[in-house]
Amino acid sequence: MITTAWICLLSPLAAAVLITLAGTRISRRLAGYTATASVLVSFVAALITFFRLLDEPSEERSHVSTLWTWLSAGELEIGLSILVDPLSVFMMLVVSGVGFLIVGYSIGYMDGSDEERRYFAYMALFVFSMLLLVQSGDLVILLAGWGLVGLCSYFLIGYDQERPAAIAAAKKAFIMNAFGDATMALALFLLIQRLGTLEYGAVFDGIEGAGGDWALTLIALGLLGGAVAKSAQLPLHTWLPDAMEGPTPVSALIHAATMVTAGVYMLVRLSPIFEAAPEILDLAAGIGALTLLVASLVALVQTDIKRVIAYSTMSQIGYMFLGAGLTAYSSSMFHLMTHAFFKALLFLAAGIVIHALVAEQDMRRMGGLGRALPKTYAAMLIGALALAGIPPLSGFFSKDPLLAAALDAGAYGQLLWVVGIVGTFLTALYTFRMIFIVFGGEPSPFVREHLHRPGHTMPALWMAWTVGALAVLAAVGGWIQFSPFWHPISDFLDPVAEPGVHPSGLEDAVTSVLAVGLAVVGIGVAWWIYSARRAEVPRWAFGQQLLEHKFYFDELYDWAFYRPASWVANAAIDLVEGPLILGSIERLTEGTRLAATRLSEVQTGLLRTYALALGGGAALLTLVFLAVKL
Amino acid sequence: MMGPDVSWYLILSSFLFTVGALGVLLRRNPLIVLLSLEIMLNAANLALIGFARHLGDTAGQVFALAVMAVAASEVVVGLGLVVALNRNRVPLDVDRLSTLRG
Numbered sequence: 001m002i003t004t005a006w007i008c009l010l011s012p013l014a015a016a017v018l019i020t021l022a023g024t025r026i027s028r029r030l031a032g033y034t035a036t037a038s039v040l041v042s043f044v045a046a047l048i049t050f051f052r053l054l055d056e057p058s059e060e061r062s063h064v065s066t067l068w069t070w071l072s073a074g075e076l077e078i079g080l081s082i083l084v085d086p087l088s089v090f091m092m093l094v095v096s097g098v099g100f101l102i103v104g105y106s107i108g109y110m111d112g113s114d115e116e117r118r119y120f121a122y123m124a125l126f127v128f129s130m131l132l133l134v135q136s137g138d139l140v141i142l143l144a145g146w147g148l149v150g151l152c153s154y155f156l157i158g159y160d161q162e163r164p165a166a167i168a169a170a171k172k173a174f175i176m177n178a179f180g181d182a183t184m185a186l187a188l189f190l191l192i193q194r195l196g197t198l199e200y201g202a203v204f205d206g207i208e209g210a211g212g213d214w215a216l217t218l219i220a221l222g223l224l225g226g227a228v229a230k231s232a233q234l235p236l237h238t239w240l241p242d243a244m245e246g247p248t249p250v251s252a253l254i255h256a257a258t259m260v261t262a263g264v265y266m267l268v269r270l271s272p273i274f275e276a277a278p279e280i281l282d283l284a285a286g287i288g289a290l291t292l293l294v295a296s297l298v299a300l301v302q303t304d305i306k307r308v309i310a311y312s313t314m315s316q317i318g319y320m321f322l323g324a325g326l327t328a329y330s331s332s333m334f335h336l337m338t339h340a341f342f343k344a345l346l347f348l349a350a351g352i353v354i355h356a357l358v359a360e361q362d363m364r365r366m367g368g369l370g371r372a373l374p375k376t377y378a379a380m381l382i383g384a385l386a387l388a389g390i391p392p393l394s395g396f397f398s399k400d401p402l403l404a405a406a407l408d409a410g411a412y413g414q415l416l417w418v419v420g421i422v423g424t425f426l427t428a429l430y431t432f433r434m435i436f437i438v439f440g441g442e443p444s445p446f447v448r449e450h451l452h453r454p455g456h457t458m459p460a461l462w463m464a465w466t467v468g469a470l471a472v473l474a475a476v477g478g479w480i481q482f483s484p485f486w487h488p489i490s491d492f493l494d495p496v497a498e499p500g501v502h503p504s505g506l507e508d509a510v511t512s513v514l515a516v517g518l519a520v521v522g523i524g525v526a527w528w529i530y531s532a533r534r535a536e537v538p539r540w541a542f543g544q545q546l547l548e549h550k551f552y553f554d555e556l557y558d559w560a561f562y563r564p565a566s567w568v569a570n571a572a573i574d575l576v577e578g579p580l581i582l583g584s585i586e587r588l589t590e591g592t593r594l595a596a597t598r599l600s601e602v603q604t605g606l607l608r609t610y611a612l613a614l615g616g617g618a619a620l621l622t623l624v625f626l627a628v629k630l
Numbered sequence: 631m632m633g634p635d636v637s638w639y640l641i642l643s644s645f646l647f648t649v650g651a652l653g654v655l656l657r658r659n660p661l662i663v664l665l666s667l668e669i670m671l672n673a674a675n676l677a678l679i680g681f682a683r684h685l686g687d688t689a690g691q692v693f694a695l696a697v698m699a700v701a702a703s704e705v706v707v708g709l710g711l712v713v714a715l716n717r718n719r720v721p722l723d724v725d726r727l728s729t730l731r732g
Binding site for chain 1: 656730
């Protein structure tokens, strides 16, 4: 079982190395197949690990495997170790399963791109990094995976190196994430100082004895900082919409299905630390609720099809934070899984639309695509309905228990529950606004002019079957668990992270009825405004402004960080660089040159002066020696 | 057997040295400069031999022989240079050989 877990981890790394070393000796298509096959190997290995784990009694399902001591500093020993337990196997399955479909889709999507090999090497490296993150048995390895996924995200957002916007977006994502990495590293330093170890088991044991320590709150806060940055939650969320500059499969894999959910995974994985600092856990839930509200409001006015889905990702991760913050861990992880299915589906289907319209992403120029691309329309519709939480699609089964848990979590939880319920209405509204604008009505002039129907070539087939597989998953993936009737996922995950809330059947029912009802109302309103066009889009100047500027977060950061920084830099140029550094160098060269000119006058070229200097010098020395001697 | 006192030799030697040094500093013809150099060397030789006799130590005489050998080779090089200058129609004037001025 440990062996299969290692195979699962190392197979994509091998593919990345292989593609890099092979260079142009393999064809572009072969690079794609290599990467896809390696992720498939990972998935199969994860499946085997999963079934072997199931065979064991549930309290013994935790295995640590250490390859070697990776770092040894004084008392601190850090091993290159992986942890195989229900939570990590669950994430391995999601990452490698969805990863396989998306990397396979890329074979079609990236076909004809000049640098496919580089793309697939990055993709394989990313899958490895993400598996390292979820399989880590030690907080340092977690941080290593954390940094590596950030690096791959940077590479892939900026994949299109010729577009300045892509480069800028990549840098933005990297810097925002580096901020989170830094707070996380600080938290790890504090942990080392307090407990002297970073191995999960030892840390969790140590935490139990250290209740009420103020440092614990700081540690949890630092870790939460990392989670917030990686998962694009307020206030470190501004990088995610910009990250849509990357290729669409990258958005699907990294910025929807896997990497951005790493924050949720960390909240669940490190739940003993967070539970020791309950105020931070409440903060996480609050951040999640706020993010889901803000993101779904902003999604209402976006015009770029990928940005709508990106804001929707932020808001769905907000739900997961809400759940994890209120200790509904397994519901949160379940939503993570279904979200991976339907969000990847939405992105990949949007990718087909973008492909068919020659890279056009502006929804205002789209319209009437439902008749031209019926299968894509059907896939998108499944994804949208799942996202809106309409039964019997997957989103319904995972989102509602999450909200029911909030209803069970006291007054604070009920406040967040209200936010979440409002969120379901907004989710349905913005999702179906997108559906009706893109697919509904008559084909727009732009569509009639530019539409390329995907043919039955090899690349197009890769795109089609992966989207089909994801559509099936998004449709039926939620049936695995229907609380309170059957709950295999909770049974599987609860030994790792015991939930603190147990919603009753009544709370489940109330939440489900309200959430589905509001989602249907949301769809209805979207239909009323954007399809039937019975009502104008409400124009409320201030609100419109606020939403179109995404609540002025970018402007705020520009004003609060960029401007002062560039002001200080300019001042430094004027006050330090100019007079001090450049000035001193100029003076120094000037002085040297002057001294050299003066000194060279001594060199007359006349033999007699030299002879006189020689003789005079010797005489002078003799006199000095004599004087000293006497 | 006893000649004059050693101080006489030293006086003569310093006189010769001064003459040679002035010749090197003041004359412009390289031939004369070389000649003056020889005079300086021989002044030193005279002092060496004078002291060797006064102290009864033959080391000074050995040094004088070594100086003569060096002087001979130096004159060969110096005269060679003078001949080369003349061949290239460079004026035989050390003050005008000042190309290496700073």
